[in-house]
Amino acid sequence: MNxxxxxxxxxxxxxxxxxxxxxxxxxxxxxxxxLTVMHRSLCGESRLHESGAVAQQNKLLRLLCNxxxxxxxxxxxxxxxxxxxxxxxxxxxxxxxGTTKTxxxxxxxxxxxxxxxxxxxxxxxxxxxxxxxxxxRIRDADAYCRWFDESTPQTKLGHxxxxxxxxEDTTLTEQCFRxxxxxxxxxxxxxxxxxxxxxxxxxxxxxxxxxxxxxxxxLASPAKKWLLKAPxxxxxxxxxxxxxxxxxxxxxxxxPLQTVPSSCxxxxxxxxxxxxxxxxxxxxxxxxxxxxxxxxxxRKAHPEMRILDLSFEEIAESIDSVVEKIYAHxxxxxxxxxQQRMRQWALENPMHKKGxxxxxxxxxxxxxxxxxxxxxxxLAFTRQLFGK
Numbered sequence: 001m002n003x004x005x006x007x008x009x010x011x012x013x014x015x016x017x018x019x020x021x022x023x024x025x026x027x028x029x030x031x032x033x034x035l036t037v038m039h040r041s042l043c044g045e046s047r048l049h050e051s052g053a054v055a056q057q058n059k060l061l062r063l064l065c066n067x068x069x070x071x072x073x074x075x076x077x078x079x080x081x082x083x084x085x086x087x088x089x090x091x092x093x094x095x096x097x098g099t100t101k102t103x104x105x106x107x108x109x110x111x112x113x114x115x116x117x118x119x120x121x122x123x124x125x126x127x128x129x130x131x132x133x134x135x136x137r138i139r140d141a142d143a144y145c146r147w148f149d150e151s152t153p154q155t156k157l158g159h160x161x162x163x164x165x166x167x168e169d170t171t172l173t174e175q176c177f178r179x180x181x182x183x184x185x186x187x188x189x190x191x192x193x194x195x196x197x198x199x200x201x202x203x204x205x206x207x208x209x210x211x212x213x214x215x216x217x218x219l220a221s222p223a224k225k226w227l228l229k230a231p232x233x234x235x236x237x238x239x240x241x242x243x244x245x246x247x248x249x250x251x252x253x254x255x256p257l258q259t260v261p262s263s264c265x266x267x268x269x270x271x272x273x274x275x276x277x278x279x280x281x282x283x284x285x286x287x288x289x290x291x292x293x294x295x296x297x298x299r300k301a302h303p304e305m306r307i308l309d310l311s312f313e314e315i316a317e318s319i320d321s322v323v324e325k326i327y328a329h330x331x332x333x334x335x336x337x338x339q340q341r342m343r344q345w346a347l348e349n350p351m352h353k354k355g356x357x358x359x360x361x362x363x364x365x366x367x368x369x370x371x372x373x374x375x376x377x378x379l380a381f382t383r384q385l386f387g388k
Contacts (some may be wrong), residue, residue, distance in 0.1 A: 004047035004275065011039050014057070018064035024072045033065060034177035034194075035060070041191035045277075048186070052274035056186065063175045069124035070213060076128065078234075083212035088244055089330050093252035094138045094288065095231035098315035100159065100168070101349075102252060103229040105319060106326065107166045108345045109338035112194040112227035113211075113220035116164045117141055120171035123210050131232035138163060153275035157357040158266040169207060169230040177208035180232050183284075184270045188275035192287075194384055200236040204243035225310045225330065235294035237305060248330045249305065253382050254312035256375040257361070257368055260285050264366070265359035281364030289374035296381050307386050 009017060009148055014035065019025060042056055062152050089112065091099050107114045118134075120143035125132055142163040149156060161167065163351060170181035177196055182188060207228070225248075233240055234251070241247060260281075266278045299305060308329040316321055323342055327334040363365055372379065 004277075005053040007039060007048070007053050009057055011036050012218055014039070014060055014064060014353050018061055018068055020064050021061065021365060022068045022072075024068040026068055026071050026075075028071065028246035030068055030318040031064065031177050035064075036299060037194045038177065038182065038188070039202050041188040042186055045164045046191060046275045047277040048275045055274055059185075063177065066122065066124040069126065069128065070210070073125060073128055073213065074209070077216070080207070080212055080216045083215045084245070085208055085211050085215075085226060085332075087140045087246040087248055088211075088228050089248045089250065089326070090233065090240070090244070091227075091229040091250045091252065092233035092258065093231060094234070094254065094263070095266070095291070096158075096259040097231070097254035098310065098312045099229055099231050099254040101248070101315055102250065102310070102322065102326075103168070103227065104166050104349070105323070105342045105345055108341045109335075110226065110341070111332060111335075111338055113213070113215075113224045114166050114227045115169070115172065117145065117161055117167040117171065118163050119219060120167045120169070123172060123175075123219065134219075145354060148273060152269050155266070155269040155272075156287075157355050158269060160263070160354070161283065166227075166229075169228050171230060172210060173203050173207055173230070174311050175210075181230075184267050186271060186275050188279065189283075200239040201242065204236075204240050208243050213338050225332070235291035235298070237295065237298045237302070241302075241305070250309045250310065250326055250329065251307050252310050252312060252315060253385065255382075256288065256371050256378060260362060260371050260375070261286060261359045261361045261366065262357065263288070264364040265357065268364075279364055281361075282370065283367045284364075285366060285371055285374045289378070290374075292375065292378040296377055311386050316351060319343065 007014075011032070015028065018028075018352070025082045038060075038353075046056075048056060049211075089106070091102050091106075093099050103114075106112060121141040121144060124136035127134060145163050146162045149160055170179065170184075173179050174181055178195060178200070180195060183192060211220070211226055215222055220226070264279050264281050264284055267284065271277065271279070299307070306329070308325060311324055311327065320339070321344065323339060325336060361371065
């Protein structure tokens with residue numbers, strides 16, 4: 001029995017409200033099915049608290065509004081689709097394995113396009129005029145960051161949403177409504193069951209089209225590679241490479257005895273503004289293991305995939321080595337001034353700068369044996385990679 005609050009608006013009501021807010025008279029048929037499944041899961045399984053139901057509704061409306069505005073602009077300006085996205089550098093790996101540090105260091109180099117949080121949150125022009133100021137979109141994103149920090153202050157020790165700081169792709173790709181990252185904010189088992197039957201291809205097509213859209217807006221340079229990052233991409237490599245065939249992949253690795261409880265704790269923190277449902281540690285662990293098994297199978301089936309593997313220990317201790325390997329992998333010259341900026345960022349941002357993010361297996365009903373069993377294939381794989 002659900003003990004929570006339902007989202008006030010129905011699916012039809014949400015779609016109508018998004019059209020009203022944007023003034024865009026487009027019926028977004030493609031979103032109807034995933035939105036319906038998501039809405040049902042949120043209302044029936046997530047134990048949303050009263051303010052969380054409103055917050056989830058606001059989120060769904062923002063996602064829908066961005067979709068409508070983007071569709072409007074693609075219809076008006078078919079030349080957007082002609083923008084080129086070439087050889088993006090994509091960082092992925094289990095959450096809490098060093099993906100964020102690797103991404104943030106590289107953004108300081110000046111050699112890549114990257115998305116600050118506000119662009120992932122509000123990628124679409126509000127008026128459709130390329131000359132519009134982005135300030136309203138920025139203010140909206142900044143208000144969310146402040147609300148989120150106030151609602152769940154412990155979260156920033158694990159992951160901090162900052163308006164102008166680099167953000168991972170998941171905030172953006174949720175706008176395709178076919179994204180595993182929704183689990184970070186609510187317990188949604190039936191949505192995830194439905195998602196498991198769907199191709200991940202639409203997620204990467206949406207990402208590609210939004211990057212083209214941002215370039216067309218003048219928010220990125222076609223002369224630079226895109227730097228992308230999401231911990232949700234492992235296991236989806238064939239779809240990713242179908243959309244980005246020349247992508248240069250970097251995968252970070254850390255013991256799941258650390259990443260699993262840390263991820264569970266971060267999910268618990270992320271959910272505070274929305275719901276009271278406890279984190280199902282066993283289900284999350286099983287999901288991590290399943291996706292990592294898919295990743296390993298994809299590697300075996302496609303040995304031609306070029307993936308640079310980096311250990312968490314090397315990322316934490318030897319930034320020069322990491323940067324040199326990534327630049328060689330991306331076939332980019334490493335300029336001295338860029339290297340110095342990256343070193344400086346590393347010096348100014350040591351681990352636990354904002355305080356230690358504390359977690360344990362036990363608080364999520366887990367133990368080392370359970371995690372080792374679920375992640376056995378991955379543990380064997382990393383032993384082959386790093387010899388430990």
